[in-house]
Amino acid sequence: MDMERLMQELSVEEKAALVSGTDAFYTNAIPGLSIPALSMADGPHGLRKQIGNFDNGVTESEPATSFPTAAATASSWNPENTKKMGEAIAEECRYYGVHTLLGPGVNIKRNPLCGRNFEYFSEDPLLAGVMGAAEVEGVQSKGVGVSVKHFALNNSENYRFMGNSIASENTMRKLYLKPFEYIVKHAHPATVMCAYNQVNGTFCSEHKQLLTDVLRKEWGFDGVVMSDWGAVHDRVAGLKAGLDLEMPGDTAICRRWILDGIKDGTLPTEDLDKACRNILNWIDNYVKPADPVPVDWDAHHTLAAEIAADCAVLLKNDGVLPLKGTDKLHIAGELFENMRYQGAGSSMIHPARLTTPKDAFDAHGVRNHSVEDCDTILYFGGLTDEYESEGCDRENMKLPEKQLEEIDMLLAIGKPVVLVLFGGSPVELPFCDKVGAILNMYLPGQNGGKAAYELLFGEKNPSGKLAETWPLKYEDVPSHETFGKSVNEVYSEGTEVGYRYYQKHNIPVRFPFGFGLSYTTFAKTEWTKVGDAYEQTITNTGDRFGGEVAELFIDGELAGFQKVYLHPGESTTVRIVPEPKDETVWSDELTITPEPPRLPVTIESRFTDLKQTFMGRILYNAVMLVVKKQMKSADKMPDGPEKDNAVKGAFFMKRIMDSNSPRSMSMCAGSQMPYNFAQGFAELTNGHLFKGIRCFIKKINVPKLPKEEQNA
Ligand code: BGC
Numbered sequence: 001m002d003m004e005r006l007m008q009e010l011s012v013e014e015k016a017a018l019v020s021g022t023d024a025f026y027t028n029a030i031p032g033l034s035i036p037a038l039s040m041a042d043g044p045h046g047l048r049k050q051i052g053n054f055d056n057g058v059t060e061s062e063p064a065t066s067f068p069t070a071a072a073t074a075s076s077w078n079p080e081n082t083k084k085m086g087e088a089i090a091e092e093c094r095y096y097g098v099h100t101l102l103g104p105g106v107n108i109k110r111n112p113l114c115g116r117n118f119e120y121f122s123e124d125p126l127l128a129g130v131m132g133a134a135e136v137e138g139v140q141s142k143g144v145g146v147s148v149k150h151f152a153l154n155n156s157e158n159y160r161f162m163g164n165s166i167a168s169e170n171t172m173r174k175l176y177l178k179p180f181e182y183i184v185k186h187a188h189p190a191t192v193m194c195a196y197n198q199v200n201g202t203f204c205s206e207h208k209q210l211l212t213d214v215l216r217k218e219w220g221f222d223g224v225v226m227s228d229w230g231a232v233h234d235r236v237a238g239l240k241a242g243l244d245l246e247m248p249g250d251t252a253i254c255r256r257w258i259l260d261g262i263k264d265g266t267l268p269t270e271d272l273d274k275a276c277r278n279i280l281n282w283i284d285n286y287v288k289p290a291d292p293v294p295v296d297w298d299a300h301h302t303l304a305a306e307i308a309a310d311c312a313v314l315l316k317n318d319g320v321l322p323l324k325g326t327d328k329l330h331i332a333g334e335l336f337e338n339m340r341y342q343g344a345g346s347s348m349i350h351p352a353r354l355t356t357p358k359d360a361f362d363a364h365g366v367r368n369h370s371v372e373d374c375d376t377i378l379y380f381g382g383l384t385d386e387y388e389s390e391g392c393d394r395e396n397m398k399l400p401e402k403q404l405e406e407i408d409m410l411l412a413i414g415k416p417v418v419l420v421l422f423g424g425s426p427v428e429l430p431f432c433d434k435v436g437a438i439l440n441m442y443l444p445g446q447n448g449g450k451a452a453y454e455l456l457f458g459e460k461n462p463s464g465k466l467a468e469t470w471p472l473k474y475e476d477v478p479s480h481e482t483f484g485k486s487v488n489e490v491y492s493e494g495t496e497v498g499y500r501y502y503q504k505h506n507i508p509v510r511f512p513f514g515f516g517l518s519y520t521t522f523a524k525t526e527w528t529k530v531g532d533a534y535e536q537t538i539t540n541t542g543d544r545f546g547g548e549v550a551e552l553f554i555d556g557e558l559a560g561f562q563k564v565y566l567h568p569g570e571s572t573t574v575r576i577v578p579e580p581k582d583e584t585v586w587s588d589e590l591t592i593t594p595e596p597p598r599l600p601v602t603i604e605s606r607f608t609d610l611k612q613t614f615m616g617r618i619l620y621n622a623v624m625l626v627v628k629k630q631m632k633s634a635d636k637m638p639d640g641p642e643k644d645n646a647v648k649g650a651f652f653m654k655r656i657m658d659s660n661s662p663r664s665m666s667m668c669a670g671s672q673m674p675y676n677f678a679q680g681f682a683e684l685t686n687g688h689l690f691k692g693i694r695c696f697i698k699k700i701n702v703p704k705l706p707k708e709e710q711n712a
Pocket residue numbers: 042043102149228229346
């Protein structure tokens with residue numbers, strides 16, 4: 001690509017088109033200059049390539065391999081897993097002609113109720129950074145780009161489009177920015193996606209300190225910064241702050257602002273040019289023809305099970321596991337047949353294959369005995385999509401009431417009960433002392449049933465370790481009083497998140513960070529310092545092959561780790577050279593700005609706030625009708641994974657509606673809901689009928705997109 005020639009030949013209208021997306025997941029092609037469109041797709045633990053070149057919601061996507069989600073893969077403490085998964089996903093991207101994968105998501109798990117925790121790795125920045133970097137390396141090694149998301153401090157969902165994360169510089173630097181810093185410096189991602197929320201009163205999409213000073217100047221990032229879908233507020237402020245690409249685009253208003261800004265000088269041409277150069281470089285590096293070689297779907301299905309088995313965490317075992325082939329089992333719990341293997345929202349994959357625990361048990365001829373006639377009871381439970389989804393935070397840390405009742409009933413029988421858990425985040429386990437074993441599969445991907453079978457019957461040995469603390473009860477979590485309750489999300493606990501808090505304050509937990517059992521036993525020596533390295537010898541002292549993790553903590557923080565796999569009697573010495581400790585002293589000061597009033601409603605108000613007035617309720621209900629219709633048609637579909645996905649999609653839609661704002665809706669919906677409609681919504685809600693109508697009928701005049709010109 002001759003960058004200089006293109007930069008000279010691009011008109012300002014073409015530049016304004018180039019820095020914005022189109023058709024939900026593409027960049028704008030400039031046919032006259034032979035600049036092709038670049039195609040993107042979610043992400044992060046598989047590919048959600050929409051069918052057709054337009055936005056059709058989260059449910060209609062091409063079949064692809066649904067791998068374990070980040071909550072699971074982090075528990076393997078083995079970056080080889082995310083690397084291999086990244087390579088496999090990239091092969092599927094190449095096959096479908098996708099040039100950049102929207103993931104991994106590497107935000108810190110600040111609070112266990114965050115609705116997107118299933119998509120994130122850990123409460124620890126080093127673990128999240130290492131696992132994320134390996135995924136980036138895996139994907140990019142196959143010539144597909146990534147978008148590391150959501151930059152930054154995107155740790156809750158209830159106020160996802162307007163929330164304001166208020167944190168001190170020290171908290172940001174020592175915790176929340178760390179995984180991004182690690183990945184940018186070690187894995188050189190093609191792009192970074194900025195988050196929806198504000199950080200200390202400035203939206204991430206216009207946050208110069210984050211997007212330019214820290215990301216580019218300090219860390220040396222030289223790729224593209226794109227917005228999350230609908231995260232743009234003031235496009236000119238965004239370009240000036242370092243936001244290159246607006247997604248999903250097709251918003252006439254943003255192009256209008258750019259053209260006006262260039263004309264009246266409020267947007268310096270250099271700022272627009274910088275964004276164009278970054279985008280052109282990205283297109284040059286990553287746009288390639290689709291790969292005609294078919295994907296080996298069976299191999300990817302097998303890989304998904306191998307990774308899932310390496311991730312599962314054995315939380316408790318009084319000896320009942322592994323099961324013996326001769327054990328008479330009673331099998332209960334809805335998730336046996338209806339395994340929850342992925343989360344709801346933009347990461348929802350249309351699985352190419354699906355093996356539930358029931359499928360795996362049936363394939364091995366395992367019979368389900370009556371309760372009276374059994375030795376052991378297996379219960380398959382956990383969080384379902386109603387309880388955990390992108391778009392909203394969980395209400396509490398409990399398992400569904402019905403499951404708690406069923407578990408109690410089964411315990412009353414007096415036989416050993418094994419709980420096989422699914423779900424993206426920790427739950428309270430009030431019955432923990434009474435069950436014989438707990439195997440936590442997290443969200444294990446499309447072949448999780450096979451992995452569960454192999455682990456339960458001892459064909460494989462669990463070796464996962466928790467990448468997050470499991471508190472005894474939600475009230476023990478440092479941010480429990482305020483989390484997810486208002487626009488201002490004040491990070492007053494500072495860096496005391498997860499184990500950093502529980503350990504410092506001696507708070508008892510259900511299962512600590514780094515915890516996980518095995519069917520074998522290991523002996524570990526104390527760490528010894530040898531030069532600038534630390535060494536530990538691990539010996540498998542039991543009678544089975546198994547995996548164990550060397551976890552090095554310095555000053556109460558994870559400073560390095562390595563997973564090893566050992567045969568009985570085998571020993572190995574792990575050597576870790578920790579990353580140099582960041583000794584910079586950052587400010588601990590918190591600047592708390594007042595929250596905006598709920599009335600009058602503005603285009604930035606939460607959609608539920610419209611309901612405060614009579615007119616607002618009418619508008620709110622009209623929009624919700626569309627969502628209800630989607631729900632109804634999903635309900636009518638024949639049973640199967642497609643229906644499951646459609647129901648999940650409808651739920652997701654319903655949930656994100658409430659956390660939307662008229663502005664974010666318009667920034668997401670392109671020509672279907674232009675910016676003037678968002679303004680109209682606000683005016684009508686506030687009772688300004690004529691102003692509202694005027695907004696609806698005013699048209700945003702903007703030149704045709706290059707592709708429209710060509711079609712015309
Ligand atoms: C999500 C992103 C996702 C994007 C595209 C957004 O709503 O926050 O994680 O990549 O949609 O689907």
